[in-house]
Amino acid sequence: MYDVAIIGAGITGCSLAYELGKYNVKAIVIEKENDVSVGTTKANSAIVHGGYDPETGTLMAKYNVAGNERIKELCGKLDVPYKQIGALVCAFSEEEVKHVEALKERGIANGVPGLEVWDQAKVREEEPNISDEVVAALYSPTTGIVSPWELAIALAETAATNGVEFMLNAEVTNITKAGDVYTVETPAGNVEAKYICNAAGVYADKVNEYVCKKSFTILPNKGEYYLLDKSQGSLVNHVIFQCPNEKGKGVLVSPTVHGNLIVGPDSQPSAADDLSTTTEGLNFVRTTALKSVPTINYRESIRNFAGVRARTAVHDFFIFEDKEQKGFFNISGMASPGLTSAPAIAVDLVKMLGESGLELVEKENVVDTRKVNRFKHMSHEERAALIKENPLYGKIICRCETVTEGEIVDALHRPIVPTSIDGIKRRCNAGMGRCQGGFCGPRVQEIIARELNMPLEDVYQDRVGTVIITGETKEGGAK
Ligand SMILES: Cc1cc2nc3c(=O)[nH]c(=O)nc-3n(C[C@H](O)[C@H](O)[C@H](O)COP(=O)(O)OP(=O)(O)OC[C@H]3O[C@@H](n4cnc5c(N)ncnc54)[C@H](O)[C@@H]3O)c2cc1C
CATH class of the missing domain: 1.10.10 (Arc Repressor Mutant, subunit A)
Known part of the structure; x- marks a missing residue:
C-alpha cells in the first residue's frame, strides 16, 4: 500500500515526486509510456516565463512567478541547462504599445521584478536583427530558457534516489475506491494508495472521471514549431514575443539552451494525441515569426514538431482536492505557463496533502544535488x-x-x-x-x-512500438 500514487510523469508529476521524496512518504509515479517526460513536457517552447501574462489573481499568475524563481534554483542544484536571457514583447503599433504598457502593469501586480518598456532605439541596440517595424517592447529580465525534459528527468531521478518508485509502461485504465483506499488499475498491475495525484496532462479529465464526478474538460490545443540549426542560434539574444492575443502568447523566436533557434507555436484545437505538423500550421508560424525577425533562414531548419496544450475553458490551472472523493487531487489544466509553474505547484501540493491528513515527516539524508558529465x-x-x-x-x-x-x-x-x-x-x-x-x-x-x-x-526509437528494426534480413548472417 502506497501513501501517494501520482499519475503521469511529466513536469507536473516529476516535480511532485521530487518534493515528496523529501518526506517519509511511500510514493509511486505511474506512467503509461516507457519513459518520463514524453508527453507535453517534451514538446513546448521551453520558456521559463516571467509572469506578466497571466491575469492577476489566477493560479497561473501566482505559480508562474513562484515557479520562475524555483526553476532557477532547481536547475542550479540538479545540473539542468537553463539560461536567464530575458524576453521582449514587441509592439508594432501605438495600439500595441498600450498593450505592452498594460502588460507591464499586470506584471507588476503579479510581482514580476524588473519590467521595463524599451523604446525602438533601445530594442534595436539590444536586438540588431529585430524588425524595423518594432516601435517599442516590454523587457522582462527574469524570463529564461530551459531544457524541459532534462528538468523533468532530473527531478524524477532525484525523487527515485530518495525512494520514490516509478512504474513505467503502466497506463491507468480505471480507479476504484473502497473505504479510504484507492485501487489504481493498470495492465502492469494494480496499485493501492491512500492519496491520488492526477497529473495526466491532456488526459487528466479522463483520469479524474474514473472515480470522481466530471469537474473540468480538457480542450486539447496543438502548437507547431520549427527548430533551426545552431547557425541561427544567435540571431536573437532574448526570447522575442509578439503581443499576446486571445489564442495565447503568440509566435515566439528564441535561442534554446542547446544553442539552436526555436520558432513557434501556432494554436489549433486538436485531438489529445495529435502530434502531426501541417503545411498550414507551419506556414503560419513561419510568416508570423518573420514579422519580428525578418532574417530567419528557414533553410537551416532541422526539425518540425508539435505539442498539445491541456487547455480548459477557464484558462487557469485546476489544483484541488475533489470535494466528494477525499484524497483525490487534480493538478490539471496545465497549459502554458505550466512548465514554469509545476515546480512551485508541487511545493504547495505537498502542503495540501498534509492538510488532508498525509503525515509529513522530513527524511534525514535527502539527496538534493545531481551532476551530469557533459x-x-x-x-x-x-x-x-x-x-x-x-x-x-x-x-x-x-x-x-x-x-x-x-x-x-x-x-x-x-x-x-x-x-x-x-x-x-x-x-x-x-x-x-x-x-x-x-x-x-x-x-x-x-x-x-x-x-x-x-x-x-x-530498442525502440521512442515510445513502445516505434520499431526501427524487426530482425536480421538473412538467417545465419554475419555476427
Ligand atoms: C505548444 C506548447 C508550448 C508551451 N510552451 C510553454 C512554455 O514555453 N513555458 C511554459 O511554462 N509552459 C509551456 N507550455 C505548457 C507546458 O508544456 C505544460 O504545462 C507542461 O509540459 C505540462 O506538464 P504535465 O506534466 O502536466 O503534462 P505532460 O507532460 O503531458 O505529462 C502527463 C503525463 O501523464 C501520462 N499519462 C496520461 N494519461 C495517463 C494514464 N491514463 N496513465 C498513466 N499515465 C498517463 C502521459 O503519458 C504523460 O507522460 C507549452 C505547451 C505547449 C503544448
Missing part, C-alpha cells in the same frame, strides 16, 4: 582526466553534438533507465544535432541493447 562543455584538461578514468569518454558517438559513449552508458545506469534512442537523446543530446541522429542512431541502439542486455529489435 563532455562537450568540458575543458581540455577535464576531458583528458575523464578519459583516463573511463576510456569510453574518449569515443565520440554523436559527432554533431560531441556526445561520448561514456555519457550514454552513464545515462543508462542512472535511476530512471531509458530504453529508447530518444530517451538517450533527451538525457545526453545524442541525435539533437544537424543530422538528427542519422549517423549515431544505430550506434546508440547497439549501446542500449548491450548495456541493458536486451535484443536489438526491442
Whole structure:
C-alpha cells in the first residue's frame, strides 16, 4: 500500500515526486509510456516565463512567478541547462504599445521584478536583427530558457534516489475506491494508495472521471514549431514575443539552451494525441515569426514538431482536492505557463496533502544535488582526466553534438533507465544535432541493447512500438 500514487510523469508529476521524496512518504509515479517526460513536457517552447501574462489573481499568475524563481534554483542544484536571457514583447503599433504598457502593469501586480518598456532605439541596440517595424517592447529580465525534459528527468531521478518508485509502461485504465483506499488499475498491475495525484496532462479529465464526478474538460490545443540549426542560434539574444492575443502568447523566436533557434507555436484545437505538423500550421508560424525577425533562414531548419496544450475553458490551472472523493487531487489544466509553474505547484501540493491528513515527516539524508558529465562543455584538461578514468569518454558517438559513449552508458545506469534512442537523446543530446541522429542512431541502439542486455529489435526509437528494426534480413548472417 502506497501513501501517494501520482499519475503521469511529466513536469507536473516529476516535480511532485521530487518534493515528496523529501518526506517519509511511500510514493509511486505511474506512467503509461516507457519513459518520463514524453508527453507535453517534451514538446513546448521551453520558456521559463516571467509572469506578466497571466491575469492577476489566477493560479497561473501566482505559480508562474513562484515557479520562475524555483526553476532557477532547481536547475542550479540538479545540473539542468537553463539560461536567464530575458524576453521582449514587441509592439508594432501605438495600439500595441498600450498593450505592452498594460502588460507591464499586470506584471507588476503579479510581482514580476524588473519590467521595463524599451523604446525602438533601445530594442534595436539590444536586438540588431529585430524588425524595423518594432516601435517599442516590454523587457522582462527574469524570463529564461530551459531544457524541459532534462528538468523533468532530473527531478524524477532525484525523487527515485530518495525512494520514490516509478512504474513505467503502466497506463491507468480505471480507479476504484473502497473505504479510504484507492485501487489504481493498470495492465502492469494494480496499485493501492491512500492519496491520488492526477497529473495526466491532456488526459487528466479522463483520469479524474474514473472515480470522481466530471469537474473540468480538457480542450486539447496543438502548437507547431520549427527548430533551426545552431547557425541561427544567435540571431536573437532574448526570447522575442509578439503581443499576446486571445489564442495565447503568440509566435515566439528564441535561442534554446542547446544553442539552436526555436520558432513557434501556432494554436489549433486538436485531438489529445495529435502530434502531426501541417503545411498550414507551419506556414503560419513561419510568416508570423518573420514579422519580428525578418532574417530567419528557414533553410537551416532541422526539425518540425508539435505539442498539445491541456487547455480548459477557464484558462487557469485546476489544483484541488475533489470535494466528494477525499484524497483525490487534480493538478490539471496545465497549459502554458505550466512548465514554469509545476515546480512551485508541487511545493504547495505537498502542503495540501498534509492538510488532508498525509503525515509529513522530513527524511534525514535527502539527496538534493545531481551532476551530469557533459563532455562537450568540458575543458581540455577535464576531458583528458575523464578519459583516463573511463576510456569510453574518449569515443565520440554523436559527432554533431560531441556526445561520448561514456555519457550514454552513464545515462543508462542512472535511476530512471531509458530504453529508447530518444530517451538517450533527451538525457545526453545524442541525435539533437544537424543530422538528427542519422549517423549515431544505430550506434546508440547497439549501446542500449548491450548495456541493458536486451535484443536489438526491442530498442525502440521512442515510445513502445516505434520499431526501427524487426530482425536480421538473412538467417545465419554475419555476427
Ligand atoms: C505548444 C506548447 C508550448 C508551451 N510552451 C510553454 C512554455 O514555453 N513555458 C511554459 O511554462 N509552459 C509551456 N507550455 C505548457 C507546458 O508544456 C505544460 O504545462 C507542461 O509540459 C505540462 O506538464 P504535465 O506534466 O502536466 O503534462 P505532460 O507532460 O503531458 O505529462 C502527463 C503525463 O501523464 C501520462 N499519462 C496520461 N494519461 C495517463 C494514464 N491514463 N496513465 C498513466 N499515465 C498517463 C502521459 O503519458 C504523460 O507522460 C507549452 C505547451 C505547449 C503544448
